[in-house]
Amino acid sequence: MTHTEIEITAELVRDLLRDQHPDLADHPVRLGARGWDNQLWRLGDELAVRLPWATLSADALLRKEHAWLPGLAPRLPLPVPVPQRLGEPSGRFPRPWIVTTWVPGTPADRAPATRAAEAADTLATFLTALHRPAPDGAPTGRDRGGPLADHAEGFARTLASAVELGVIPDPDAVRAVWEDAVAAPDWTGPALWLHADLHPANVLTEDGTICGVIDFGDLCAGDPACDLAAGWMLLPDGAVDRLYDAYRPTPDTATRRRARGWAVLKALVCVLIGEAGVHGRPGGKRTWGPPAHAALRRLIHS
Numbered sequence: 448m449t450h451t452e453i454e455i456t457a458e459l460v461r462d463l464l465r466d467q468h469p470d471l472a473d474h475p476v477r478l479g480a481r482g483w484d485n486q487l488w489r490l491g492d493e494l495a496v497r498l499p500w501a502t503l504s505a506d507a508l509l510r511k512e513h514a515w516l517p518g519l520a521p522r523l524p525l526p527v528p529v530p531q532r533l534g535e536p537s538g539r540f541p542r543p544w545i546v547t548t549w550v551p552g553t554p555a556d557r558a559p560a561t562r563a564a565e566a567a568d569t570l571a572t573f574l575t576a577l578h579r580p581a582p583d584g585a586p587t588g589r590d591r592g593g594p595l596a597d598h599a600e601g602f603a604r605t606l607a608s609a610v611e612l613g614v615i616p617d618p619d620a621v622r623a624v625w626e627d628a629v630a631a632p633d634w635t636g637p638a639l640w641l642h643a644d645l646h647p648a649n650v651l652t653e654d655g656t657i658c659g660v661i662d663f664g665d666l667c668a669g670d671p672a673c674d675l676a677a678g679w680m681l682l683p684d685g686a687v688d689r690l691y692d693a694y695r696p697t698p699d700t701a702t703r704r705r706a707r708g709w710a711v712l713k714a715l716v717c718v719l720i721g722e723a724g725v726h727g728r729p730g731g732k733r734t735w736g737p738p739a740h741a742a743l744r745r746l747i748h749s
Contacts, residue, residue, distance in 0.1 A: 453540060460488045460496050463544065467534050471546065479549075482648070483730075484508060484664060489549060495528065498544040501730075504589070508664030509545050511586055516663050519640065525573050526550045526659040550659040552651025555681055556734040559647070562655040563686040569657045570681060571693035574674055580637040581668035591643035592669020595629050595708045605715045612722055614740075620747040621711060628708020632701040638668035645677035646717055647738045657681070672702045676709035680717070680742040687745070707746055714742040 453459070457476040464472040474491035481487075484505035488496045499505030513530040520529045528547035536542055560566035590598070602625055609615045642649075643665040651659035675698060678690040691698050698706070721736020723729070 555647035565656040567689040588667035631704035634670035672705035675706040679710035
């Protein structure tokens with residue numbers, strides 16, 4: 448992570464709005480969240496301002512959301528943060544930023560889904576609506592949605608790091624899930640629209656079920672197994688089969704196997720981020736650990 452040298456404050460956000468979108472500058476401004484790539488500042492009750500702060504890649508991701516998400520959002524059955532305005536780099540802040548709609552709810556890493564059937568059906572309906580063939584020129588993923596075999600070195604490195612920390616009780620079982628997924632046939636269908644980053648911090652809940660999806664910075668086209676993997680981290684025990692039963696078209700065995708591979712890869716990364724949070728290291732998110740450990744347990748014993 449590379450934190451911006453400019454401190455982002457409510458005053459800075461208000462100044463940026465006055466310079467480029469003065470009709471919004473009088474709305475109350477307050478901090479909403481500090482995410483992996485961006486800071487989120489509430490703008491009144493209905494809007495939010497997202498500004499890159501911790502990664503160099505955040506600029507391109509925000510521009511991608513601004514370009515593509517408004518066209519996708521109307522067909523999605525859950526609230527998503529729809530970009531409304533684009534802020535260009537300036538002397539006050541040398542990076543792009545966007546104004547989006549605000550999506551209410553609590554991130555699932557803090558309030559996990561507990562109503563298994565409702566959450567599985569809601570996630571299936573959302574993914575069915577999102578997973579449509581993407582047009583020519585759709586963005587490609589940074590490292591998502593392609594063949595799992597491309598991630599073999601990353602998987603081995605991440606697993607080794609987790610084993611070294613002593614946080615993986617059965618690394619051989621984790622490795623077996625991965626090897627089975629890599630051995631599955633690759634996706635041969637059209638490249639479908641993917642969220643590509645459906646970990647618990649990017650999915651919102653209310654009353655025990657899923658109520659919104661945020662952070663489409665990794666939006667890309669590719670293999671739907673990348674998104675279907677989210678069921679292992681987002682849903683209660685035993686609910687993944689219901690997700691697959693409700694999703695259309697029903698995923699074949701190969702897609703389910705690949706989804707397990709994407710899930711184990713994401714879970715390992717989130718385990719390490721969670722451990723960093725427990726120990727107060729930069730970039731750590733301690734709330735990411737518990738759902739990742741739960742996902743690994745489900746994957747090993749399924």
